[in-house]
Amino acid sequence: MSTAATHTARFNTGIYHGKLGMWVFLASEIMFFSGFFGAFIVLRNLNLEVFTAGAHQLDKVVATINTAVLITSSLTMALSHLALERGHEGKFRLFLGLTIIGAIGFLGIKSYEYMTKFSHDIYPWTDTFFATYFTMTGFHALHVIGGLIPMVWMLGKSLTRGYPREMHHRVETLGLYWHFVDLVWIFLFPTLYLIF
Amino acid sequence: MLDWLPENVSVFGEGVDHLFSLIYYISVAIFILVNAIYIAFIFRYRRKRKGERAYYYHGNNILEFSWTALPFALFLFLAFYSDGIWEDIKYSDKTPNPDLVVEVMGQAYLWHFRYPGSDGIFGRRDSRFMATTNPFGIDPDDPNGKDDYVTINSMNIPVNKTVLVHLSSMDVIHSFFLPNMRVKQDAVPGQWVDVWFNSIKTGKYEIACAELCGSGHYLMRAVLTVQPQADFDTWIDEQYGSVSAALVAAGSPDQKNSSAPAATTPAVPTK
Amino acid sequence: MEAALQTDTHAHGGGHAHRESFIRHYIFSTDHKMIAKQFMFTAIIFLFIGGAFALFIRWQLAYPGEPIPLIGQLLPSTWVNADGAVTAEWYTQLLTMHGSIMIFAVIIPLLVGTFGNFAVPLMIGADDMAFPFLNMVSFWLFPLAGVLMMAGFFVEGGMAAAGWTGYPPLSAIASMGQTLWIVSLFLIGFSSIIGGVNYITTVLNMRAPGMNMFDLPMTVWAVFITAIIIVIGTPVLAAALSMLFMDNFLHTSFFMPADLVVATRDMSRTAGGGQPLLWQHLFWFYSHPAVYIMILPGMGVVSDVLATFARKPLYGYKAMVFAIIAIAFLGILVWGHHMFQSGMNPLLGTTFMVSTMVIAVPSAIKTFNWLGTMWRGQMEFTVPMLNAVAFVSMFVIGGLSGIFMASTPVDIFIHDTYFIVGHIHYVLFGGSLFAVFAGLYYWFPKMSGRMFDDRIGKWHFWLTFITFNGTFFPMHILGVGGMMRRIYDPTVYDFLKPFQPMNEFITINAMVLGFAQFLLVYNMVYSWYRGRAAKRNPWRANTLEWVAPSPPPHGNFDVPLRVYRGPYEFSSPESVQDFLPQNVPPEEVVAQRARHEKRLAASQTRDGGSGE
Amino acid sequence: MASGMSFEQIQKSYFTVFIALMVLTALTVAVTTIHFGDVANIVVGVLIAIAKAGLVAYIFMHLKYDHSRLRYFVTVPLFFFVLLVATLTLLGL
Ligand code: HEA
Ligand code: HEA
Numbered sequence A: 001m002s003t004a005a006t007h008t009a010r011f012n013t014g015i016y017h018g019k020l021g022m023w024v025f026l027a028s029e030i031m032f033f034s035g036f037f038g039a040f041i042v043l044r045n046l047n048l049e050v051f052t053a054g055a056h057q058l059d060k061v062v063a064t065i066n067t068a069v070l071i072t073s074s075l076t077m078a079l080s081h082l083a084l085e086r087g088h089e090g091k092f093r094l095f096l097g098l099t100i101i102g103a104i105g106f107l108g109i110k111s112y113e114y115m116t117k118f119s120h121d122i123y124p125w126t127d128t129f130f131a132t133y134f135t136m137t138g139f140h141a142l143h144v145i146g147g148l149i150p151m152v153w154m155l156g157k158s159l160t161r162g163y164p165r166e167m168h169h170r171v172e173t174l175g176l177y178w179h180f181v182d183l184v185w186i187f188l189f190p191t192l193y194l195i196f
Numbered sequence B: 001m002l003d004w005l006p007e008n009v010s011v012f013g014e015g016v017d018h019l020f021s022l023i024y025y026i027s028v029a030i031f032i033l034v035n036a037i038y039i040a041f042i043f044r045y046r047r048k049r050k051g052e053r054a055y056y057y058h059g060n061n062i063l064e065f066s067w068t069a070l071p072f073a074l075f076l077f078l079a080f081y082s083d084g085i086w087e088d089i090k091y092s093d094k095t096p097n098p099d100l101v102v103e104v105m106g107q108a109y110l111w112h113f114r115y116p117g118s119d120g121i122f123g124r125r126d127s128r129f130m131a132t133t134n135p136f137g138i139d140p141d142d143p144n145g146k147d148d149y150v151t152i153n154s155m156n157i158p159v160n161k162t163v164l165v166h167l168s169s170m171d172v173i174h175s176f177f178l179p180n181m182r183v184k185q186d187a188v189p190g191q192w193v194d195v196w197f198n199s200i201k202t203g204k205y206e207i208a209c210a211e212l213c214g215s216g217h218y219l220m221r222a223v224l225t226v227q228p229q230a231d232f233d234t235w236i237d238e239q240y241g242s243v244s245a246a247l248v249a250a251g252s253p254d255q256k257n258s259s260a261p262a263a264t265t266p267a268v269p270t271k
Numbered sequence C: 001m002e003a004a005l006q007t008d009t010h011a012h013g014g015g016h017a018h019r020e021s022f023i024r025h026y027i028f029s030t031d032h033k034m035i036a037k038q039f040m041f042t043a044i045i046f047l048f049i050g051g052a053f054a055l056f057i058r059w060q061l062a063y064p065g066e067p068i069p070l071i072g073q074l075l076p077s078t079w080v081n082a083d084g085a086v087t088a089e090w091y092t093q094l095l096t097m098h099g100s101i102m103i104f105a106v107i108i109p110l111l112v113g114t115f116g117n118f119a120v121p122l123m124i125g126a127d128d129m130a131f132p133f134l135n136m137v138s139f140w141l142f143p144l145a146g147v148l149m150m151a152g153f154f155v156e157g158g159m160a161a162a163g164w165t166g167y168p169p170l171s172a173i174a175s176m177g178q179t180l181w182i183v184s185l186f187l188i189g190f191s192s193i194i195g196g197v198n199y200i201t202t203v204l205n206m207r208a209p210g211m212n213m214f215d216l217p218m219t220v221w222a223v224f225i226t227a228i229i230i231v232i233g234t235p236v237l238a239a240a241l242s243m244l245f246m247d248n249f250l251h252t253s254f255f256m257p258a259d260l261v262v263a264t265r266d267m268s269r270t271a272g273g274g275q276p277l278l279w280q281h282l283f284w285f286y287s288h289p290a291v292y293i294m295i296l297p298g299m300g301v302v303s304d305v306l307a308t309f310a311r312k313p314l315y316g317y318k319a320m321v322f323a324i325i326a327i328a329f330l331g332i333l334v335w336g337h338h339m340f341q342s343g344m345n346p347l348l349g350t351t352f353m354v355s356t357m358v359i360a361v362p363s364a365i366k367t368f369n370w371l372g373t374m375w376r377g378q379m380e381f382t383v384p385m386l387n388a389v390a391f392v393s394m395f396v397i398g399g400l401s402g403i404f405m406a407s408t409p410v411d412i413f414i415h416d417t418y419f420i421v422g423h424i425h426y427v428l429f430g431g432s433l434f435a436v437f438a439g440l441y442y443w444f445p446k447m448s449g450r451m452f453d454d455r456i457g458k459w460h461f462w463l464t465f466i467t468f469n470g471t472f473f474p475m476h477i478l479g480v481g482g483m484m485r486r487i488y489d490p491t492v493y494d495f496l497k498p499f500q501p502m503n504e505f506i507t508i509n510a511m512v513l514g515f516a517q518f519l520l521v522y523n524m525v526y527s528w529y530r531g532r533a534a535k536r537n538p539w540r541a542n543t544l545e546w547v548a549p550s551p552p553p554h555g556n557f558d559v560p561l562r563v564y565r566g567p568y569e570f571s572s573p574e575s576v577q578d579f580l581p582q583n584v585p586p587e588e589v590v591a592q593r594a595r596h597e598k599r600l601a602a603s604q605t606r607d608g609g610s611g612e
Numbered sequence D: 001m002a003s004g005m006s007f008e009q010i011q012k013s014y015f016t017v018f019i020a021l022m023v024l025t026a027l028t029v030a031v032t033t034i035h036f037g038d039v040a041n042i043v044v045g046v047l048i049a050i051a052k053a054g055l056v057a058y059i060f061m062h063l064k065y066d067h068s069r070l071r072y073f074v075t076v077p078l079f080f081f082v083l084l085v086a087t088l089t090l091l092g093l
């Protein structure tokens, strides 16, 4: 049942399926988060005091560190694709490993942030600000996990069984996704932590 | 078809009905036109003999342009024509000065109507006092509220007077629907919306809820009584005092969430 | 490839020695044609479930409070009262599930899932979708979601009961069934997005050599544009559903204002307040475009069917394409027309009215171009053609009733009345479902390798067409009379009492309409096994799917493909026959013509030129 | 992707972007400690975020080098994003 039964492997656009598909998917992701941002703006205008008070309870320092972690992992992701594309397999593994560490680090810091909130009796249902805060960062964290899993899978594959020739396409596709996750955070960070 | 419309007794209802019939006639005309051509084609151009060829033709730009432009013009006309009527009905800056203001509160599955009482001033509302026993959240400490009175499922208004309804809901979304007045407005919790109308005829009319609000949605029926001014005034006097005392006493904030709304057994007279 | 080819030609036979295991072939298949069949099969089951729910609704409306005949006593006591009559609680669940199932589990899977999957790769000459594995995932999310939605039956409080629009706060304070509904829609949305990504990539990347975008058949164009709407709109619904889920499950307040008085929920715990209208904006931002998701593929199918059976080039091909694009684009700008009476700023009502009026223009273009296609054609009224012809006429009625509602002042009166219900069914049944029927019959030979029974097909069509109008046209009159939608018992209101005979008339028609659908099922099942074997190109159509064997093997085409012309070269004078497939090289056309002329000359000399 | 460039050149451009991103992050955080006023703070925060996002999309995600049509996949949803958000905010609910 392999789809290798293709009599034509065509790319009318000159872009391979994975990349094209990922861009289409990212377009839909933009809309997904626009729903949340739209809701955020409406609810903020409705409950300005609640939102200001809530935002001041957030930990800016931790969030700044986390931003740095995520940006760094974006860099290492870009580098790991570059390395693989140019055939430097060792560097590819190194940078991919670093990206994974970055992702795990981000999630760790995020859970620390959540935990401190919980320990102060702050939950999504505490008020509307925290409802949006937990929903938006929660979905972002889910996206981070969604990127982490294939990264680990790819690293494992490159360490054990070797990988197919077009592996760098997959890495690039994953990279696109990962940069997008970074991009979402770039907007979440000022929206939730800074503008109040 | 338009004969089926419930009798219109409202001032702006005439405009609505007029627009309704205008669109109706346009639509019927277009429908007949399109379908006449269609049916003619179906009979005229069916295959009669095998091997006969259809006309090899890809389209005509002038024709296509014209059947784009004509509907476009027609639709723009309809939009602007409708908008005039819409603005008169809904825009707050075009609302005429009201002779009577009534607050209406939807609750699953009944309508509460609040009149300002003899002083003509509504008492302060505070959502903290809102409860099933005090649907409007009237502040018991405000003297203006002492004579406010609230009726359930029955609304009285004077004829030929502009009535402004201040509309909201205390639980889910309802919709304040007066078929004979051509009024329909959703009652959204946490938000007050103004609706006005002006009845030109006395009589009893039905008020319905037009937005799904639970399994008792169909029971959310109230009666609107349009009376001559004099009758209305006596009605007001009868109400005064009888309702308000009981009401104010009930409005303590700690009762707010304890009392269940009549969710499963609506306390509504059905007929 | 060879092995796959052989096993697949027996796809419908079963019982043969398969190379692929049963599970790989029928269950976790990644072949687009099998996935299309899976979508079709599942959606038709849901059509009957949703339809049965509609019949219960109709029974209650015609004979309020009377026991359901025959089966009333057999139904569970959470649904019916002691006599076997529909209860008010169950009624709201019924109408919610009817709407949700019909839209999310019937029409979208049939039009997008079935035809998108079946027709798109074949019509562009590809061997499969761009992401076959994701395609399989996209399918399996759908029955999973469907089952989750129905699972509300087993939980406390029953199935979801807030209407298919699920407006909070009602949906936010509702029972477990509502939570399941939310999760289910989320999964269906995810499935749609995956499918959308797949269609876009496939159409952009996998067209046969020589095939430009403007050589695509209308079905492919329509699915492609639909996929774009899906990708833009559905995620917004997903976001809204996530927030509704939080409100419903974790008791946050996105859509719940601060001071509600509700028995089931302690609101004092939440500070700050939500905005009920926010849900409506986000929901309609998806769900208005969604109604075009449900009509555009149908319009594509109908365009293909009309051109094929009128034996004429599609009138104004480019205009048709641009009209689809315009509908899609404008469709995302008009969502507010569902909210004219919702308490949103009336100024917004004005702007949304204008954009809604404008969106009718491309629909007008499409209607007139269909007429143009028929003009001086040579129409053959096969079953797919009958359904396509009915589509055009019914869509015009549905579209025209849309104009009433688009006019804000008129909408004041008819909003949330049966006028809307009439509109819904004229566009969704008279439009989308007739297009589905047209497509099912049209591609049946290709899917199954056999012909359907023409006579039963015609019976099905005429019965459906007549009772459809009998069922849904009077609803407009009910709406003009002011009958609200979603009410359990219209006789509570004095002003609605005169309409009861009409309600009975509707119900009788609806029953016949429902049972007429068994003809479709019978025809399909019977013909799938016993029908006459179909040729490769039984309709003498031009598009590429007819070049493949019937049914197409794994990998689809057994000849190399190259595209030389547009999809609608019917009755072209160049060609000997009255059709000219997209893949026939021009040299071949000339050669055919030469051969034909020679033969003609020969026969003329022989018998004095009776010719063709 | 940037086929004309050497490994080192691209690596360098990535590092440059990285440093720019870090600096911009520091800048937004720094800026919020100064209070310009409610609206101004939002505008500044959003502008910096847009700049950062542009860098990521342009360099890390190869939009600069890749097929130019790919930009549609960003601009089209962004158009509807702006539309949705603008409708929700400007005109009220
Ligand atoms: C396939 C689905 C589909 C389609 C295609 C449409 C098409 C249209 N719809 Fe419909 N609509 C629904 C499905 C659909 N709708 C559903 C499900 C609901 C209810 C949701 C709910 O609340 O549950 C709804 C509700 C709905 C409302 C909200 C009503 C209310 O709740 O108060 C409105 C209001 O404007 C509306 C308008 C329109 C318009 C203007 C079109 C136009 O696109 C139609 C354009 C077509 C034509 C106009 C006909 C052909 C044109 C000509 C022949 C040209 C000449 C014509 C003239 C010059 C007039 N629709
Ligand atoms: C594609 C979409 C679609 C389709 C095909 C239908 C088909 C039908 N619909 Fe539906 N309808 C909607 C979409 C659709 N509907 C939507 C979106 C709503 C709004 C919901 C809401 O308000 O939230 C709605 C609402 C709606 C209402 C309004 C309910 C209310 O507001 O209270 C009514 C009432 O008559 C109705 C009737 C019917 C009927 C009689 C059919 C018939 O065509 C059905 C024909 C029947 C079958 C195809 C099945 C046949 C099955 C059998 C014969 C088995 C019989 C077995 C037993 C009875 C046990 N529909």
Ligand code: CUA
Pocket: B106, B107, B108, B109, B173, B174, B175, B209, B210, B211, B212, B213, B214, B216, B217, B218, B220
């Ligand atoms: Cu209140 Cu329906």
Ligand SMILES: [Cu+2]
Pocket: C287, C288, C291, C335, C337, C338
């Ligand atoms: Cu709509």
